[in-house]
Amino acid sequence: MLIYLTKRIGLAAVIIILAVTLLYLMIHAVPGDPGTVMLGPRATPELIEAMHVRMGLDKPLPVQIVSFFGQVLSGDLGTDIFQEKPVAEIISDVIPYTLVLVIAGISWSLILGIPLGVYSAIHPDSWMDKIAGISSVAFIAMPSFVVALYALLLFSVTLGWFPVIGGGKGFIGQLHHLVLPAFAVGLGWVGYIARIVRASMLEVLAENHARHARAHGLPVRVIHYQYVLRIAILPAVTIVGIGIGAMLSGVVFAEIIFARPGLGKLIFVAVQQRNFPLIMGTVLVTTTLFVVATTLSDIVNALLDPRIRERL
Numbered sequence: 476m477l478i479y480l481t482k483r484i485g486l487a488a489v490i491i492i493l494a495v496t497l498l499y500l501m502i503h504a505v506p507g508d509p510g511t512v513m514l515g516p517r518a519t520p521e522l523i524e525a526m527h528v529r530m531g532l533d534k535p536l537p538v539q540i541v542s543f544f545g546q547v548l549s550g551d552l553g554t555d556i557f558q559e560k561p562v563a564e565i566i567s568d569v570i571p572y573t574l575v576l577v578i579a580g581i582s583w584s585l586i587l588g589i590p591l592g593v594y595s596a597i598h599p600d601s602w603m604d605k606i607a608g609i610s611s612v613a614f615i616a617m618p619s620f621v622v623a624l625y626a627l628l629l630f631s632v633t634l635g636w637f638p639v640i641g642g643g644k645g646f647i648g649q650l651h652h653l654v655l656p657a658f659a660v661g662l663g664w665v666g667y668i669a670r671i672v673r674a675s676m677l678e679v680l681a682e683n684h685a686r687h688a689r690a691h692g693l694p695v696r697v698i699h700y701q702y703v704l705r706i707a708i709l710p711a712v713t714i715v716g717i718g719i720g721a722m723l724s725g726v727v728f729a730e731i732i733f734a735r736p737g738l739g740k741l742i743f744v745a746v747q748q749r750n751f752p753l754i755m756g757t758v759l760v761t762t763t764l765f766v767v768a769t770t771l772s773d774i775v776n777a778l779l780d781p782r783i784r785e786r787l
Contacts, residue, residue, distance in 0.1 A: 553752030580661030592672025716772025
């Protein structure tokens, strides 16, 4: 297991470096000069050049990338050009809102999706299975920003059950403000998880060890929940890691629509302003969170299934 952990963590580090480097190149490929965008069309060439020097854009691109990673290793993500504050401090102020939203979204998706998938697999072709199948596909097909808009209009504007915008103050206030955004980002993953668990359960139920357990007279509940579900849950664990990463991009719309503070909204504003230090800091943190989530899901899978440790 130690060898597997070492290889997986090393692979995660390589992925982060390659992903951030690629995104750095893509940001520089976007049309428009950052200095002109930030200072306005009336800025003189001297002011624009001074801004380039201040942001380190006067250096060759490979030098900029190496310099950025050197700063990261020293714990420095740069300084926001507009607020004159460390990027790390700005991110630390908003990242708890994003993490809570992602965790809440994936948690309620698991709580609803896994039992739904298990029930559908145990009762295939039943009316409940058909309803669950149709609902799952419908949930998957609905974009999170559409769900967010209609949830806002229905539950906040029309019914007045939940706050319209903001992150809330205090534990109860934050929890109240969290319900609709978490519902919006997590609804589609209910369908994903339910369909994956159902398909995996049906596959494991057809394997020899499940048939042997039934032949030896073991209770059906024991077979389903102690023998079958433990193996069938592995694809769902993997999709949770991917889901957390995907939600990090989906929360952009939720945070904008519900006017919540968070990484998504911060990235959106930084891209509009062409604020390079803030863009790179948020991109690095978001990429790291995505890779950490998928790495943890792989480690959990390796703990549940020892065969996975030998494949890396």
